[in-house]
Amino acid sequence: MTEITGDAERIVAALAAGGGQLDPYPLYAELHELGQASALTSGKLPYAAAAYGYRAVDQIMRDATFEVHDALRLEPMSPTWREHPVLVTLMNSMMFSNGDRHGRMRALFRKVFTPRRVQEMEPDVIAIAAELLDRIELLGAGGAEVDYMAEFAYLLPARVVGRLLGLPDDDISWFRAQVDVINDWLDFRRKGPEVLAAADQAAADITTYYLDLIAQRRAKPEGDLISDLTRAVADGTHQVTDLELVGNLLVLFNASFSTTIHLFGNALPLLLGSSDGRAQLLKDPAAYVEEVLRYDTPAHVFIRLASRDTEFLGVPLKEGQLVAVLTGAANRDPRRFAEPDRFDPDRPDNQPISFGAGAHYCLGAALARTEAQLALPMVVERFPQLALGSEPVRTDQFILRGYKSLPVTVSSLVTAGGSADASG
Template sequence: MDVDEILTGLYSEQGRQNPYPWYAALHGHGPISTVPARAEHSTITAVAAGYDLVDQVLRDPQWYKQAPPGWQEQEILRTFNSSMMFVNPPDHTRMRSVFAKTFTPRRLGALEPVIVRVVDTLLDRMAEAGADGAETDFVADFAYPVPALVMAEFIGLPESDLAWYRQRVDWIDEFLDVAGKTPQRLALANQAAEELRAYYRDLIAHRRARPGEDLISGLVEAVDAGDVPLTEEELISNLIVLFNASFVTTVYMFSNGLPLLLAHPDVVAALPGDDALARGCVDEVLRLASPVHFLARAAPRDTELGGVPVRRDENVLLMIAGANRDPARFPDPDRFDPRRDGPPSLAFGVGPHFCLGAAVSRLEGRLALPRLLARFPRLTVTRTPTYSGSLFLRGIDKLFVSTGG
């Protein structure tokens, strides 16, 4: 199977539902391969699935994110390209320096009791909903509300707004997928961006009048005082992207991870009370079922990457999920092993764009999974999971379970 056939299969509905055989086929071609010049892949020159090459490019700040043509004409793309996640230095460095100060060990420590409180409340609700053997949707009842409620409290969003907010997040995520660049999905993503920008303008005005202890209040005060190199419109763009990125990946960490854990009863039995094992489980779930499957970077100059020529401004597709199953770095890469030795997964990226919310996501997983399985040791999946159908952000959207109650 050649590289063109692999990518065509990967982008298909079948590939988006189960991409891992296609990643294995890519590994058969080596760590990086040239992409044939066809319309479907016209913006991509090469595809890399080798761990070391993907790691190398992500760490190199000269490999940059390329804005799509005409991005100034679309609200969603204007929002992306005025946020730290989508821009390059020096603007990336300027914006990130502001938000990096908020994800401190002290703030993480303060989040721990918040996470425990949120998790325990949701477990009580699951127990009530699952009484007498009734099914519950693990995503709707646990995987989504845990990170959403934690980040809402951290950032300063009212809990009552989260259902409205989630629909707009879904519209943006659907547009981000490789199959998402349709006029309808673009229109919905633009609508989401417009409505979220208006939402944050109102929330900022409210915090300006009645400041609290949340992140938005602190940032508004700093922006107004001229203490941070950020405009209010940039603040809004970054809040939209930060909230999306900080909880969608965690939702999929939980929903993708639960079937993996339940397939290993010895791990389920040992997890409560074993913090080292909990950390290992989070790491292995992120490696084996990465929520983010690919990123792209453009070459800063004519160069060679793993022996493949890449010209200046050409894009290389970096298969994060494929690199996390690179057999050259992870022996028996498809096996779930929470005590596995080896390099860290690339699920949250590395280098200048390393996910700021990674520590929060890992903390949520480390605290929530043992409490979940201690409360419901007979938890079982009752139906075939429903995946998002997205390849960029791949995860289970519906996961029906029985709590064993």
């Protein structure tokens, strides 16, 4: 590929090429020296512009001129898109809808996925977390390493959202695997035919699963979210098809699960790497979680599309051109956050933009925050000797930044003579 010479283009290309998942923050700092947003004019990237300042990111997400990619936009670019179940499923969701269609679907989910329902999930969060911590204590006996990601960060949000939706616990591991495959395809660096084929199969299987479950709940409602959704549709107030329900259930599972995994994972090294991390967390869990979301947010990139010829903060855009919206960079904007590279749970007016803003604000944000605020204190209180173990492994995605594995120890090593070695 021909070398990209513009400063903003060079930096965004480095992020897209793989520099992002290891440490994007020095690259973000370079972007902030360029202002709030930059045109990307070489044609070597799929984006015509990048927004990375806090003000720019907040503004573009609230501006109806900038839309998400929906079926109408996809049609001329890829006339055969309906041959791919993953595209069909996603285009049936509010995540990939605009205007009235987006509002119609979101109104249904907002009616049943309320703050009260999130609050009602708190006992489930606590019970599931306690059960997982019991297992970690057994696995970590005698100083054995435990993969915190596999045994806690993945399982807790998966089981919580499963309980919310009414999915049997035995199905959660299968479901999580399908969502991981789809997330792999959604990452903008991984769109090859094999990744697409795997995502198509996962979406087809999830669609069959959800259609069966919707039919079951319609015939015999229970106390879960899917039952409430089918009731709300049946009373005629909300005109949403079963395939739209499927698409949005997939997105809700994703929004309530994928981001939360990495919120738990990214928080732990920060907790254990500071002498007063535990005390700060226990003093104010909500403030601590907000600073994790700002300092090392799970979600780093959103994509927006210009719905007409326009200009954004001095950057000209033609209809249909894409903008890379770098939320990870916005959360480190020195114009918005003093000393942005310092982790400070006592930071005043801390409002990270990790879950987006405007009409497409993440539907699962409140549940993610609730889980982290309740469960992270349980982790450190249960294991006073909790420590990082061998080298962690980062994910190879950039849109969702986090850890694939994060080994920890939860108890002291035990010597051959049976005495405890506190160095563990």
